[in-house]
Amino acid sequence: MDDQKRRAVAGYLELLKGGDKGGKKVNVKRPLHPHLDRSLQILRTHFAPDILAGQDPWSTPARAAHLLSLLPPDASLLSALRKKWDSAPTRSSTSKWADIDALASTGVADAKDIGRQLLEAKQDIVLEYSYPRLDAEVSKKLNHLLKAPFCVHPGTGRVCVPIDVSKVEEFDPDEVPTVGRLLGEIDSWDAAHTDVQGGEDRGEADGARKVPDVDKTSLKPYVEFFKAFVAGLMREEKGGKREREAGGAAEGMEF
Structure with missing residues (x-):
């Protein structure tokens, strides 16, 4: 609407x-x-x-x-x-x-x-x-629906993270990382893993794969959870596609 x-x-x-x-x-x-x-x-x-x-x-x-x-x-x-x-x-x-x-x-x-x-x-x-409270202002505007995982709240700076519904009682919204915290975690990781003399990442110097920034932060488990969720959707879609194609072929033969 x-x-x-x-x-x-x-x-x-x-x-x-x-x-x-x-x-x-x-x-x-x-x-x-x-x-x-x-x-x-x-x-x-x-x-x-x-x-x-x-x-x-x-x-x-x-x-x-x-x-x-x-x-x-x-x-x-x-x-x-x-x-x-x-x-x-x-x-x-x-x-x-x-x-x-x-x-x-x-x-x-x-x-x-x-x-x-x-x-x-x-x-x-x-x-x-x-009586249940309705956030009318949020409900009225279509743009409030245009939210996606890992977007940033403009007021608090917190990152929107996916939640494992089986562990929802363990989720603490106050512990959700903020942009500032993530940047600090990246800087801390880089400082701890950088060759002080050469200013070069020790992992890269040894020919290792460059570590993605997200893996240096507290956002990593949320990203991994979301990737697993998307992978599950992809598997379901592949299975459904095979069933639809098989069903379509059978119907054609019967006709």
């Missing part, structure tokens, strides 16, 4: 708006779109164990204040919640989440339809904290 079509799809799927500066990031119309309704059914089962218990997002007073900003602007209810949480600073996010409905049910809220308002607000909060 071109950029315009990709932008339309990304816009349809994107839900969270705004950056990390706070404020409400989910503002959806009611009744909910069927996709969001189905999403909520799935997210509800993960929200309590993964978000509330696992991440404890409102553990500090500052974070609890953000939770209050996402609730309906009912002064009495917000005041009661703030008072309760200020008296117990270490109260868990799971407990604070339960406090919202518990206090609302006591009648402290001013709004008559506070039940509906809280339901919609809590739905928005579940979506904000657990």
Whole structure:
């Protein structure tokens, strides 16, 4: 798809708006779109164990204040919640989440339809904290797809490397080599393998094969892995080509 079509799809799927500066990031119309309704059914089962218990997002007073900003602007209810949480600073996010409905049910809220308002607000909060994030800017632009193994990230200088999916848990993105590191490794290797007097590579002086620069660096295992992957594709293609040719000949004879 071109950029315009990709932008339309990304816009349809994107839900969270705004950056990390706070404020409400989910503002959806009611009744909910069927996709969001189905999403909520799935997210509800993960929200309590993964978000509330696992991440404890409102553990500090500052974070609890953000939770209050996402609730309906009912002064009495917000005041009661703030008072309760200020008296117990270490109260868990799971407990604070339960406090919202518990206090609302006591009648402290001013709004008559506070039940509906809280339901919609809590739905928005579940979506904000657990709905999958979509990198819309990357998805909109076709040029973001034009990436290849061993290209260099313009911001970090890190080299894009292929990953062995069978060992993906062992992969540390912070250890991926950068261009600067690779150049330093080449210089270090050359310095250690150069005849100081003659300024000549000792390997070349002995008639040995010149060592490729990549073999002097930490990029070597990634290159070897990629070569093995490509070799496997070539073998598969050769086998498939023979089968296609054999199948074509058989069909011709049968005809």
